[in-house]
Amino acid sequence: MYFVIYRSKDKAIISIFSYFCTVMAKIIVTGSKGQLGQCLLDAATRFPHHHLMGYDIDQLDISDTQAVFQTAKERRATAIINCAAYTAVDKAEQEQGQAWAINSEAVKGLAEVCDRLGILLIHISTDFVFDGTIFEPYTEKDIPNPLSEYGASKLSGERFALSCRRCIVVRTSWLYAPNGHNFMSSIVKLGNQKEEIRVVNDQIGSPTYGPHLADALLQMVTQVEVSRLPDELMGLYHYANNGSCSRYEFAQKMKELSGFGARIVPVVSSEYPTLAKRPAYSVLDTKKITACFGIVPPYWADAIRPYMLFTNHKS
Numbered sequence: 391m392y393f394v395i396y397r398s399k400d401k402a403i404i405s406i407f408s409y410f411c412t413v414m415a416k417i418i419v420t421g422s423k424g425q426l427g428q429c430l431l432d433a434a435t436r437f438p439h440h441h442l443m444g445y446d447i448d449q450l451d452i453s454d455t456q457a458v459f460q461t462a463k464e465r466r467a468t469a470i471i472n473c474a475a476y477t478a479v480d481k482a483e484q485e486q487g488q489a490w491a492i493n494s495e496a497v498k499g500l501a502e503v504c505d506r507l508g509i510l511l512i513h514i515s516t517d518f519v520f521d522g523t524i525f526e527p528y529t530e531k532d533i534p535n536p537l538s539e540y541g542a543s544k545l546s547g548e549r550f551a552l553s554c555r556r557c558i559v560v561r562t563s564w565l566y567a568p569n570g571h572n573f574m575s576s577i578v579k580l581g582n583q584k585e586e587i588r589v590v591n592d593q594i595g596s597p598t599y600g601p602h603l604a605d606a607l608l609q610m611v612t613q614v615e616v617s618r619l620p621d622e623l624m625g626l627y628h629y630a631n632n633g634s635c636s637r638y639e640f641a642q643k644m645k646e647l648s649g650f651g652a653r654i655v656p657v658v659s660s661e662y663p664t665l666a667k668r669p670a671y672s673v674l675d676t677k678k679i680t681a682c683f684g685i686v687p688p689y690w691a692d693a694i695r696p697y698m699l700f701t702n703h704k705s
């Protein structure tokens with residue numbers, strides 16, 4: 391991005407006009423019908439200097455590396471934000487092949503495509519790469535030790551992604567968005583249907599509101615584009631809404647704001663067995679993203695009200 395100073399007054403006007411019309415980044419968003427993908431496309435209006443192109447599996451299967459290459463080349467993409475993933479945490483214990491094909495092998499292909507084209511890859515990963523045994527917010531330097539096939543496949547995927555020369559991996563946690571099926575939408579639905587719901591109180595994490603994460607990702611792209619040393623910004627980051635809570639506290643906050651009728655009863659995870667084991671503690675330390683990009687995630691409970699308003703729940 392630069393100004394060219396022309397001698398003629400007319401040319402100077404044309405130059406300034408083209409400056410304001412410049413598209414900073416042409417971004418392919420994969421998995422665009424998913425929670426985060428949709429939030430990114432919705433965020434496009436707040437980032438008019440980026441051109442976002444959404445593709446979900448029916449238009450672009452990330453396992454088809456050649457198709458990804460052709461699409462990125464033809465659309466002259468300057469970045470890919472990979473929101474496509476196999477996210478069925480419990481099913482992944484039985485469908486390991488599918489989970490690894492999408493969360494790991496396909497990401498290897500994405501990294502190769504981005505390297506061949508010299509473009510930026512932003513890949514999303516998860517707090518489930520950790521085993522949750524240290525009970526202190528996890529930094530990017532902490533050693534992962536996934537407890538589930540989902541977590542293991544995502545860890546493998548983030549390692550492939552980071553092999554790409556221009557790549558940022560962002561781990562997030564407990565993601566929810568107005569368009570998706572998630573913990574929040576399930577609790578609100580059950581809370582309106584039942585008299586009592588049982589929610590685990592021994593899993594601690596940070597709920598993350600999709601529109602906040604989407605804005606953070608597009609701010610990162612902006613800063614990479616304007617940075618004089620963009621390669622210094624590459625690497626692994628954590629982004630989650632600030633603060634932490636148990637699933638039970640999260641559900642209580644939703645009840646408080648949406649006013650549903652059901653009583654919420656705290657239970658321990660052993661009373662609510664699931665196929666995949668989840669970390670008891672998976673709060674992500676977000677100091678690095680603040681230090682490198684100046685991004686300060688909002689407090690988790692402050693995001694519930696906008697979610698409720700968006701989804702027309704009582705607030």
Ligand SMILES: NC(=O)c1ccc[n+]([C@@H]2O[C@H](COP(=O)([O-])OP(=O)(O)OC[C@H]3O[C@@H](n4cnc5c(N)ncnc54)[C@H](OP(=O)(O)O)[C@@H]3O)[C@@H](O)[C@H]2O)c1
Nearest residue numbers: 421423424425426447451452474475477514516562564565
């Ligand atoms: N949800 C969470 O709580 C959470 C927490 C931490 C991290 N994350 C990570 O955040 C990212 C976004 O998650 P999300 O909640 O937005 O996921 P999501 O709602 O499940 O969306 C994923 C999207 O990817 C699509 N997809 C699946 N396989 C594909 C393929 N081979 N090619 C192209 N698209 C494909 C899915 O289509 P179908 O629906 O048709 O399969 C879906 O539209 C993921 O990397 C996830 O691991 C999520």
